[in-house]
Amino acid sequence: MTQSIAPARTFAVKTLAVSVFLSLAACAPESAPPPQATAPAPVEMPAAETPAPAPKPEPPNPERLAGLNPKEVQALVGEPTLVRRENTVQVMLFEKPSCVLEVVFYEDHPGDYFRAKNISARTRQGTPVDASACLTDILPGGQWREERN
Secondary structure: OHHHHHHHHHHHHHHHHHHHHHHHHHHOOOOOOOOOOOOOOOOOOOOOOOOOOOOOOOOOOHHHHOOOOHHHHHHHHOOOOEEEEEOOEEEEEEEOOOOEEEEEEEOOOOOOOOEEEEEEEEOOOOOEOOHHHHHHHHOHHHOOHHHHO
């Protein structure tokens, strides 16, 4: 009888071991399929906003020079290419290939300060041109010197 119990006991232990194994296997999480390599979804970047262009500055008005003395005119326009003085008259020329801006200063009375009284523009050949357009060509960036700083 000892011999008949041993095989039954062995069978029971094996059956118990298999049942425990199957029970544990049933509790294990299902195996997921291996992850597939996929490219990440493209991230849409918002389009860079281009700033609105700055409003174009008004062309310089040559009449701003009227009544100024020579030093004040140079502070706004820059160095003249020619200065000529005769008695109570002083002339400054500001030249570019496209035009010549002429500022004429007068002394109302001898010994007074020179004041700009006449502002005109012409081509190098002497044909009158728009003084504002000429001044825009003469001024770097088309702006008065004090406005560029």
